[in-house]
Amino acid sequence: MSGYVTGVLVLLALNVVFAYGAFLPLAAGQLNLGLAGFAAIGAYAAAYASNTWAMTPALAIPLGGFVAGLLALSVAVPVLRTRGIYLALATFALGQIVQAAILNIEIVGGAAGYPVAAFIGLPTIATFAALIVVFVVLLFSTRFGIVVTAVHDDEIVADLMGLHVRAIQIAAFTLGSAIAGVAGGLYAHYFSFIEAQYFNVTLSITIVLYVLLGGTQTAVGPPLGAAVFTLLPELFRGSENWRYVAFAAALIVLMASRPQGLVTGAQVRRLLMIKHGNGGFGT
Amino acid sequence: MRPAPSILVLEDVSKRFGGLNVIEGLSFAVSRGSRTALIGPNGAGKTTVFNLVSGVHSVDSGRILFEGKDISSVPSRRRIRHGIARNFQNVRLMPHLTALENVMVGQHSRCGGPFGVLQPVNLLPNNRWYVEARAALADAGLAAYEGATVGSLPYGVQKRIEIVRAIMAQPRLLLLDEPAAGLNSAETEALQRLLDRICAGATVTLLIVEHDMHFVGALCDRVVVLDFGRKIAEGTPIEIRNHLVVQQIYLGAPATA
Numbered sequence A: 001m002s003g004y005v006t007g008v009l010v011l012l013a014l015n016v017v018f019a020y021g022a023f024l025p026l027a028a029g030q031l032n033l034g035l036a037g038f039a040a041i042g043a044y045a046a047a048y049a050s051n052t053w054a055m056t057p058a059l060a061i062p063l064g065g066f067v068a069g070l071l072a073l074s075v076a077v078p079v080l081r082t083r084g085i086y087l088a089l090a091t092f093a094l095g096q097i098v099q100a101a102i103l104n105i106e107i108v109g110g111a112a113g114y115p116v117a118a119f120i121g122l123p124t125i126a127t128f129a130a131l132i133v134v135f136v137v138l139l140f141s142t143r144f145g146i147v148v149t150a151v152h153d154d155e156i157v158a159d160l161m162g163l164h165v166r167a168i169q170i171a172a173f174t175l176g177s178a179i180a181g182v183a184g185g186l187y188a189h190y191f192s193f194i195e196a197q198y199f200n201v202t203l204s205i206t207i208v209l210y211v212l213l214g215g216t217q218t219a220v221g222p223p224l225g226a227a228v229f230t231l232l233p234e235l236f237r238g239s240e241n242w243r244y245v246a247f248a249a250a251l252i253v254l255m256a257s258r259p260q261g262l263v264t265g266a267q268v269r270r271l272l273m274i275k276h277g278n279g280g281f282g283t
Numbered sequence B: 001m002r003p004a005p006s007i008l009v010l011e012d013v014s015k016r017f018g019g020l021n022v023i024e025g026l027s028f029a030v031s032r033g034s035r036t037a038l039i040g041p042n043g044a045g046k047t048t049v050f051n052l053v054s055g056v057h058s059v060d061s062g063r064i065l066f067e068g069k070d071i072s073s074v075p076s077r078r079r080i081r082h083g084i085a086r087n088f089q090n091v092r093l094m095p096h097l098t099a100l101e102n103v104m105v106g107q108h109s110r111c112g113g114p115f116g117v118l119q120p121v122n123l124l125p126n127n128r129w130y131v132e133a134r135a136a137l138a139d140a141g142l143a144a145y146e147g148a149t150v151g152s153l154p155y156g157v158q159k160r161i162e163i164v165r166a167i168m169a170q171p172r173l174l175l176l177d178e179p180a181a182g183l184n185s186a187e188t189e190a191l192q193r194l195l196d197r198i199c200a201g202a203t204v205t206l207l208i209v210e211h212d213m214h215f216v217g218a219l220c221d222r223v224v225v226l227d228f229g230r231k232i233a234e235g236t237p238i239e240i241r242n243h244l245v246v247q248q249i250y251l252g253a254p255a256t257a
Helices: A003-027 A035-052 A057-079 A084-103 A122-140 A143-153 A155-160 A165-191 A201-214 A221-239 A242-257 A265-275 B046-054 B076-082 B099-106 B128-139 B155-167 B185-199 B213-219 B237-241 B244-251
Strands: B006-017 B020-031 B035-039 B061-066 B084-086 B173-177 B205-209 B222-227 B230-235
Touching: A003 A035, A003 A122, A003 A143, A003 A165, A003 A201, A003 A221, A035 A057, A035 A084, A035 A165, A035 A201, A057 A084, A057 A122, A057 A165, A084 A201, A122 A143, A122 A165, A143 A155, A143 A165, A143 B099, A155 A165, A155 B076, A201 A221, A201 A242, A221 A242, B006 B046, B006 B205, B020 B046, B020 B061, B020 B205, B020 B222, B020 B230, B035 B046, B035 B213, B046 B061, B046 B076, B046 B084, B046 B173, B046 B205, B076 B084, B084 B155, B099 B128, B099 B155, B128 B155, B155 B173, B155 B185, B185 B205, B185 B213, B205 B213, B213 B237, B222 B237, B222 B244, B230 B237, B230 B244
Parallel strands: B035 B205, B035 B222, B084 B173, B173 B205
Antiparallel strands: B006 B020, B006 B061, B222 B230
């Protein structure tokens, strides 16, 4: 496999993991614009563990995810008190705080960045990505998948049906942040160097775009959106700097023609129903 | 014969929104196993009564007793576990879920503890929750719609799906807010058959807000009349139809009975 193909596949796998980090809160109706902050926590925690304690990356990366999830859980209660645009702003601020804090922590290099000694290749990253995909798809085939959508659709009715709306939102936010932390840990150990500047709001917004493009209603949407975002710019690579223009134009066309995302829940269910031999659809 | 004990009692309940007294010192009781209608002109406070009983709003004063227990301060989320389920005047199904998944939301209060949420209901098509929800839809004559996203379904079908969702909680008191409103006659008949089936075992008590008096007359055995947040009459549907004050409220003129 050429270095170029490997590089694109690594990027694809990383972006799929990132996308699930944004997908979980979005599925419950929350826009998390601080995802890059949680990815940074995961990246720095994993890098610190493997650098300082010589922990193997296969353990250090999940540890980074765990630390990011722990931070998310501790801030979830006050942050999720806000709604809509205020929630987006609160999470955005959270991301900025994390970035600014890392710039001032000297033991992980501060503004100079933090080299990572251990290295992981495509097989490890792909394995992590596959495990995350399986985990989220399985999670969404449980009752959790139904109640998360119920909370997204109508909080008042969900509450009257006995759903603990707040707990479900906190769970989605925390799990998504932990997954973003894992993505950060993978990133750190592949590129062997991390700096706070990389984990900025543009990263957060790009990840959210993967999910909005792929579709927020089903666990199949995020990897699809991540794939489009990763591979489409590569297709336009021949046209030098115009490729960004072509990419942006392609995105606008895609979003205008499918505002609900590339795949919707109904489409996925229709496919599954046909497989089960149940075409039982009403009018 | 001794009167059946009341399943729901409102004791001197008041509720105000801003300067408006929507419910004022309202007291009435619903006896177990009955099919009680709550009627009254627009703005009489019928839906507010439902919101107080289901916990959407809290009472300002007075008490709400369910099966003898004061539930006035029980959080809305827990009331369905006590045995109170409801529908909504304007259908409020989850638009991104299928009919079947909406019905499965109704099972949530019975699925047991915080880990009940991790049951793989969509992975194993023969698990008991999935089978139960499908059977409930089939019983209501809605099997054809189970895989459809609800937003695309006819209004009458959505209303019936919402009632099936409510009964999946196995409530002992079912609150129905204008179940027949906006339905054509065929849909109203289908609804009536569904409600007859729900009430057949006499384990469910119905409290219904409804304007269609034919529907009330055919379904209900008890009527409570509200006006300006107070109870002004109570009786059988026939007694209420002949009640002087009720006629005045609805017709706006003294009746010559």
